[in-house]
Amino acid sequence: MPTIIEPFKIKVVEPIHMTTSEQREEILRAASFNLFLVRARDVVIDLLTDSGTGAMSAEQWAGIMRADESYAGADSYYRFESTMCEITGMPHILPTHQGRASERILFELIGGEGKVVPNNAHFDTTRANTEHSGAKALDLPIPEAGEMSSEHPFKGNMNIAALRKTFEEVGAERIPVVLVTITNNSGGGQPVSLENLREVRAICDEFGVPFFLDACRFAENAWFIKQREAGQQDRSAKDIAREMFDLADGALISAKKDGIVNIGGVLLMRDKSMFQHASNLLILTEGFVTYGGLAGRDLEAMAQGFEEVLREDYLNYRIRSTAYLGNKLLDAGVRILEPPGGHAIYIDASSFCPHIPREQFPGQAVVCGLYRVGGIRACEIGSVMFASAGSPPPALELVRLAIPRRVYTQSHIDYVAESIVELHEKRDSLLGMRIIEEPPALRHFTAKFEEIS
Ligand SMILES: *Cc1c(COP(=O)(O)O)cnc(C)c1O
Numbered sequence: 001m002p003t004i005i006e007p008f009k010i011k012v013v014e015p016i017h018m019t020t021s022e023q024r025e026e027i028l029r030a031a032s033f034n035l036f037l038v039r040a041r042d043v044v045i046d047l048l049t050d051s052g053t054g055a056m057s058a059e060q061w062a063g064i065m066r067a068d069e070s071y072a073g074a075d076s077y078y079r080f081e082s083t084m085c086e087i088t089g090m091p092h093i094l095p096t097h098q099g100r101a102s103e104r105i106l107f108e109l110i111g112g113e114g115k116v117v118p119n120n121a122h123f124d125t126t127r128a129n130t131e132h133s134g135a136k137a138l139d140l141p142i143p144e145a146g147e148m149s150s151e152h153p154f155k156g157n158m159n160i161a162a163l164r165k166t167f168e169e170v171g172a173e174r175i176p177v178v179l180v181t182i183t184n185n186s187g188g189g190q191p192v193s194l195e196n197l198r199e200v201r202a203i204c205d206e207f208g209v210p211f212f213l214d215a216c217r218f219a220e221n222a223w224f225i226k227q228r229e230a231g232q233q234d235r236s237a238k239d240i241a242r243e244m245f246d247l248a249d250g251a252l253i254s255a256k257k258d259g260i261v262n263i264g265g266v267l268l269m270r271d272k273s274m275f276q277h278a279s280n281l282l283i284l285t286e287g288f289v290t291y292g293g294l295a296g297r298d299l300e301a302m303a304q305g306f307e308e309v310l311r312e313d314y315l316n317y318r319i320r321s322t323a324y325l326g327n328k329l330l331d332a333g334v335r336i337l338e339p340p341g342g343h344a345i346y347i348d349a350s351s352f353c354p355h356i357p358r359e360q361f362p363g364q365a366v367v368c369g370l371y372r373v374g375g376i377r378a379c380e381i382g383s384v385m386f387a388s389a390g391s392p393p394p395a396l397e398l399v400r401l402a403i404p405r406r407v408y409t410q411s412h413i414d415y416v417a418e419s420i421v422e423l424h425e426k427r428d429s430l431l432g433m434r435i436i437e438e439p440p441a442l443r444h445f446t447a448k449f450e451e452i453s
Contacts, residue, residue, distance in 0.1 A: 004320050007313040008406060011058060017041045019375050032448035033368050033433060035377050044375030045408065045416055047401040050343045052256035052263060054405035056301060057308055063300030072288055076296035083303040087310070088245040090268035092275035094282050095292035095299055099216060099254025102267035103129040105281045106252060109274060110176035111135040118166050119179040120158040121186040126214055138166065145187045146395050148348055149338045153228040154193040156184030158200055172207035181214040182221035182244065189217070189341025191224035194232065194243060201247045210249040216257040218244060220342035223315040238310045257343070260305035260405050264298050321413065322403050328417040334424050337398065344402040349382060353430045358383055358393050360432025360452060366399045369430050374419030385444045
């Protein structure tokens with residue numbers, strides 16, 4: 001059977017508020033051409049992020065009703081802890097309100113002035129928390145990660161030669177941890193192979209440095225390994241995920257991704273003394289160790305979500321439906337980052353509108369065009385997000401279409417593909433943009449634009 005169906009039925013629906021293109025023109029202008037300033041109800045298909053936007057299952061909602069809201073020692077905490085322990089094998093598990101709270105605690109413990117933290121590619125909040133502690137965040141991707149089209153099955157891999165060189169040049173005493181992000185969010189949702197994780201483990205052992213995973217999309221990474229890595233086809237995604245965690249000394253997780261919840265995070269580790277210090281910091285700002293800034297119902301929803309995300313019919317649907325969108329765009333001649341990643345498709349905005357120079361934000365022009373054509377909200381990942389006065393533009397000018405989990409059906413995705421293809425056909429009419437107002441930092445959230453005619 002060539003068609004892979006969504007492995008769920010719909011029990012509760014949320015209406016989509018439809019808009020006309022005249023209305024969207026007005027909304028776009030009122031928001032100064034910045035989609036972060038558009039109200040969600042004015043968006044037809046929202047692909048801004050896959051974080052916290054997933055649909056929960058009937059079992060997750062049932063767990064929310066069953067949850068134990070006791071301050072200390074709630075049943076919901078023990079269910080959460082035993083699920084996370086079964087999936088990861090980690091002995092010490094702390095709930096946090098989201099991924100960045102786990103990051104803040106970890107880097108408050110092991111970061112600091114003069115330290116260097118290597119990663120295949122830091123996610124923006126991971127970088128910010130590392131650097132907030134005074135440490136330097138160092139990205140060590142493989143060269144293929146910077147290529148638009150590459151056949152490499154594991155473009156998310158850490159550059160092992162560069163990691164070794166960093167240890168030799170910086171010295172192990174200044175490297176408090178090596179992080180690997182699975183899948184590599186900043187690098188296009190590309191997976192990391194087991195072989196690569198084993199190599200990182202070996203280097204960390206050689207230099208006596210702990211190895212942590214930034215494991216927000218661990219289940220998607222495990223599925224890619226099952227599909228692509230030699231000798232892994234007959235193993236379950238759960239078994240592969242367990243081996244990934246077995247190679248590490250700890251992990252940071254935002255449950256808003258593969259936990260399929262709207263809020264939540266986890267901090268996991270093997271070292272008992274580090275756990276005691278982390279618990280103290282958690283109590284200081286997040287909450288007691290058995291709830292970590294969440295309600296008991298959030299812990300129930302997380303426990304159930306982490307179990308569901310490893311089901312193979314779900315993972316097959318998830319990865320295939322992202323690739324489905326990517327392949328439709330490729331067939332229509334739209335350049336995307338290849339191969340398609342796990343949680344998102346990235347359009348190459350430079351080739352989409354070669355007539356718009358980078359100083360005029362081709363990615364932002366595509367984002368505004370997609371909203372005009374179909375009411376679709378995508379995210380610019382290029383010069384608006386990463387360049388600012390004095391800093392160079394990033395290597396690639398991309399527009400990310402992040403796919404929320406279990407939210408949109410195949411016809412929604414067909415509609416997205418048709419809208420993009422329609423915009424691509426009239427791309428010569430897209431106009432460059434200029435920024436007329438911007439804040440001092442993280443300008444993509446609030447900057448105001450105008451079109452250059
Ligand atoms: C989302 C994300 C984070 C941060 O998690 P939040 O829940 O948004 O705080 C960290 N690392 C990666 C790879 C992520 O995708």
